[in-house]
Amino acid sequence: MEIITSLANPLIKQARALRQKKTRAETGLFLVEGIHHVGEAVEAGWKVETVLYAPDLLTSSFARDLLSRLDAPPQPVSVPVMESLADKENPQGILAIVRQRRLTLADAKPYQRAVALVSPQDPGNVGTILRTMDAINADALFLLEGGVEIFHPTVVRASMGTLFWEPVIQSSFNNFIDWARGNDVQLIGTSAKADVNYKTLVPQSPWLLMLGNEQKGLTREQTAACDVTVSLPMQGRVSSLNLAVAAGVLLYQFSA
Numbered sequence: 001m002e003i004i005t006s007l008a009n010p011l012i013k014q015a016r017a018l019r020q021k022k023t024r025a026e027t028g029l030f031l032v033e034g035i036h037h038v039g040e041a042v043e044a045g046w047k048v049e050t051v052l053y054a055p056d057l058l059t060s061s062f063a064r065d066l067l068s069r070l071d072a073p074p075q076p077v078s079v080p081v082m083e084s085l086a087d088k089e090n091p092q093g094i095l096a097i098v099r100q101r102r103l104t105l106a107d108a109k110p111y112q113r114a115v116a117l118v119s120p121q122d123p124g125n126v127g128t129i130l131r132t133m134d135a136i137n138a139d140a141l142f143l144l145e146g147g148v149e150i151f152h153p154t155v156v157r158a159s160m161g162t163l164f165w166e167p168v169i170q171s172s173f174n175n176f177i178d179w180a181r182g183n184d185v186q187l188i189g190t191s192a193k194a195d196v197n198y199k200t201l202v203p204q205s206p207w208l209l210m211l212g213n214e215q216k217g218l219t220r221e222q223t224a225a226c227d228v229t230v231s232l233p234m235q236g237r238v239s240s241l242n243l244a245v246a247a248g249v250l251l252y253q254f255s256a
Helices: 010-017 021-027 035-043 061-068 079-085 123-135 153-158 173-182 220-224 243-254
Strands: 029-033 048-053 094-099 113-118 140-144 168-171 186-190 207-211 228-231
Touching (some): 010 048, 048 061, 113 123, 113 243, 123 140, 186 243, 207 243
Parallel strands (some): 140 168, 186 207
Antiparallel strands (some): 048 094
16 A cells, blocks of 8 residues: 655545544544554543554554455555654654544443543543543443543543443433432442541442532532542642543542
8 A cells, every 4th residue: 555645645634633622523533543542442442533644753563464354455644644643752653543432421321330421521531531431441431521532642541441341321410410329329429528438448239439510520410429528638739640540549439
């Protein structure tokens, strides 16, 4: 296959446009960059529309084996073209255009342990939480009331490929609460004002950890919808932890 060297090539322009949320929404596609991430997308069975690779950058045996397992022939590009598409310096030389999967409550199953984020704002936090969920074998992530777009490049990168294995379900808060009640899920909320220390709580299975967004946390109404709320004691000068750090502490505690 002929190598693409022009930045004006239609396929290259399409890939570059997928850095924008509007284009991702209109096309139902998103970008996956890097050997590990593309490999996870392929292994998990996501529909890979196109793989672009720079032969001069992609030298590992794993990468060559990955290219050989693709359904469609990968498209070679020059190093300058790959660098124009990459989200970071020193790209690994491979990038995929992948079809999105969007799940709703109709796709939800009776999960044993899960996480819900209400209007999260930082894509790095969402990706990191997905990675932590995979580490403790959590079943699903619920994104409530909008917030971060799950196919944002930073979410994909920070998740370290776990995005392709963890179901991510989007819903309104009220519909989610109805689903949780119908499935006898214990909702564990988080609040700095909660009087239950996280170390003393023994979750009842199935359980779900619910966290508010980075700026405001859970509202009074959202907290009231929880079966119990827990706090992380702050012993220094800070009043709260980063959202992904707090989620990591709580998930490891509750899954112990």
